[in-house]
Amino acid sequence: MGLISSILIFTISLKSYYLKAIDKRIFSLSFLQLFFVIISFTSLVICFVISDFSNETVFNNSHTNKPIFYKISGTWGNHEGSLLLWLLVLTLFLFLFLINSRDEPKQYRVLTLVFQQVIIIGFFSFVLFTSNPFNYLFPKPSEGLGLNPILQDPALAIHPPILYVGYVGTSLIFSATLAAVVENYISKDWAKNIKLWILISWVFLTIGIMLGSIWAYYELGWGGFWFWDPVENVSLMPWICLTALIHCILVFEKREILKSWTIILSIATFTLSMCGTFLVRSGILNSVHTFANDPARGIFILSFLFLLIFLSLIIFFFFNKEKQNDSRKVYFLSKEVSVLINNWFLMYFLSVILIGTVYPIFLEVLSDSKISVGPPFYNQLIIPLLIFFLVFMSIGPNFKWIRETNINNKFQLFTLFLFSLFLSYFLFYKFGQSSLTNILLLSASFYLFFVTVKDLFSKNLYNFSKKIAHFGFSLLILSIVLNAILSKEITVNLRVGDKINFENEKISFSSLKSIEKENYQSIVGSFKIENKKKTYEFNPELRIYDQPVIITSEADIKISLFEDKFLVMNTIKGEEYFNVRYQIKPFMIWIWISTLLLAVAGFLSLYNRFHEK
């Protein structure tokens, strides 16, 4: 182990060498660096696999009778390992960037490398000084403490690596942007080059968030998929920022306007990802997701973060030169302006989430009172503007560049709008609910949905990935809205043999059995839910893990195209009563499908990019 730590230190000294020397060798050196990081990461994985408890990280997070899959995923299921993973992705991305940017000016590449190295050095020293994954334990313990069983789950096992690829991708955008600013290389070529990285990080961030959300849905037993929890917000903020950036870079690539805004967005995106790490790792946030934390780590990241922000601002103000021949005309009815308006909306959502996440921290520091900001806050602020956003999104994307002279299918758009208004009113009437905001929200989402569907099937195949992405987004919003409006749930305490009626279904708790598994004991309840047409069998599970002793409940979910039926049980105090929660969640599956569509659209766009070359 000591060997590997020394390799880490060795790599650091290499790093400082990089900063001075700017010549051909640095490219091969950065390969060497990647190689070392891979070695140390693999050795950590191996430690986990062979359960080498002389390693403190392994001791804290692993156990011999854990399945092999979770031994491996345990590597990044903890703070130290996940930082090492972060480093791995950082160096890997840098390497890929160097390979991929052969045609770019050399100065730009080198400078990108330097900025990226600054970040890498920061994280290296962070790993070494505050959270070394290779701390040696003596005497060697015979058994580890085990991984929190709630993390022992396939979706969550691959969630961190994917999310990290997304996060870390933003670091590359950050360095490349700064390099381009210094070199005055902000141009169409640059936009083309950087768009690739923006798309990659966006796709991975999307998938990462989706996996986390799916996990929360079936594992945490609350039956929801988004809780506006600070940790979730922290991953959503860079996503919003990236989404804005994707749109913005398109405008820049076509028209070379919005230059400063593009730069600011790139910087902001990375800063938000860093903030995310800081908030999650420092334990300042009081979140249900916070695991272990340590103030020293927080201070380190915070100062590093400030350093980076400071650096980037200086570079931005000193090197960013406006071109004097900037006399392009901008008309109100054009694609550029609609993208700009889209960015405004996104920035508004972003600031709502940011303030909601950060405000409690500030208030606690300033006035010592503890508060939390919950879903009502976000719903209230986001929904009204979301309505406008959706309507706008239906119209805006079809504008032409530079100037839209005639909106040809005005009539069609208008009929669709009336139709969606009517449809949502009808739905509400049928389900006996009414609230003005809900009707408006629903009709706006229907409207967007219809318009994107119409676009999807139009003959013109130009920009197909964009259409899929917009369609995916509209489907996402529509299913979320319908899901939120039409969900039903009941929570009761039941004993074996109890029956209860809910809506027009009959729930009965018929029996319990207990099964011994590899590293937990499982108690399986069996429930019957009957309605007029069909009888469903539910077998929710309670798992009592031995190492560490933790009880988790596994929900039983019956998935169908139109609704999910979700049943979860909990023990209270080991008594004969079980706390049972039954939910009917319409269109749940479509939320995942549409998020996948978003990711697919991203991939498609990436594929096109490579195909063009």
Added chain:
Amino acid sequence: MVKKVKLRILFLLAIILSAILSVFLILKSLEKDVVFFLSPTDVRDLKTIDTKKIRVGGMVKDKSISISSDKINFVITDFKNEISVSYSGSVPNLFAENKGVVAEGFLEDRNYFKAVKILAKHDENYMPPEVKEALGEK
């Protein structure tokens, strides 16, 4: 040229206006939707009991949980004061006697709290910072 300047000013104005508006909106609803966290002692010391949603945190008192088919009753204590809580809804896995708990809901009076949500935790060793503080150095 004049037209361009005009457009720029218009844009700038719109940005500033919308920024001000959004900040105003956000702060306004922060005031309304924020949920304060109190310990049982804080509750005892309250001057007035209003109908706002709050969170109460502390330990679940030993042998205080009682369950019926539609309700769970228990007592939250910070070892100085305590408060009875009645709750109907789903409980997290780690809800147990002598463990930390955070309940969200409404105060009926100084001794009685009607919870609408009990917050879940992921980790048995983890204690919400608020609870830790509410418990003091025990």
